[in-house]
Amino acid sequence: MTPNRAWQNTDPVQQDAAGGNDVERDLLERLLVGDDEASVAALRCGGSHMVWPGTTPTESLALIYGRRLRHTRCRGIETTNLEHAVESLRRHQQPVRLGQIRAADGSWTFLLFLTEDGTKLITCTGVRRTRLQT
Numbered sequence: 001m002t003p004n005r006a007w008q009n010t011d012p013v014q015q016d017a018a019g020g021n022d023v024e025r026d027l028l029e030r031l032l033v034g035d036d037e038a039s040v041a042a043l044r045c046g047g048s049h050m051v052w053p054g055t056t057p058t059e060s061l062a063l064i065y066g067r068r069l070r071h072t073r074c075r076g077i078e079t080t081n082l083e084h085a086v087e088s089l090r091r092h093q094q095p096v097r098l099g100q101i102r103a104a105d106g107s108w109t110f111l112l113f114l115t116e117d118g119t120k121l122i123t124c125t126g127v128r129r130t131r132l133q134t
Contacts, residue, residue, distance in 0.1 A: 028101070031114070031121040038081035038124040042110035045103035055095035055116050062089040065125070078128035085125035089113060092122050103129075 028049060032042055065086045072079050089096075092113075099112035110126040 027119075028099075028112075031112075031119075032124065038085075038110060038126045041080060041108065041126055042101045042112070042124055045101060045108060045110070047102040047104045049099065049101045051097060051099035051112070051114065051118060053097075055097055057095055058089045058092045061096065061098075061113070062086055065089060068127075072127065077130070080126040081123070082125045082127070085111075085113065085123040088123035096122055 065082065069079075069082050069086055071077075072082065095116050097114040097116060097118050099114055101110040101112065103109070106129055108126050108128055110124055112124050113122040114120065115122060
């Protein structure tokens with residue numbers, strides 16, 4: 001089976017010595033099989049992905065994404081599952097790994113919050129990307 005190039009990791013920092021991805025497409029697909037709207041959309045978007053090494057404390061992420069929630073509401077920016085993601089981060093007491101999937105057409109960016117070892121999805125949220133008007 002030939003890998004879907006749209007899912008290939010494009011960040012060279014995330015590739016191992018053999019050129020493979022730190023988090024493989026199949027693992028992301030298994031992690032994103034959820035019942036929330038953001039996970040389903042992230043799984044179907046067919047875009048590039050990356051998962052950053054290291055972890056981040058959930059307390060700071062809950063604050064950051066709480067602000068983003070208020071900002072997107074004030075500006076009328078379309079999101080999916082952002083409120084639930086903030087609540088999930090507030091409840092989760094362990095550091096998380098961050099990941100991102102960009103839709104192949106550039107219309108959405110999905111943020112993944114994974115357990116410290118990267119084996120479970122804590123939550124996922126997406127934000128619609130807008131093109132600058134000139």
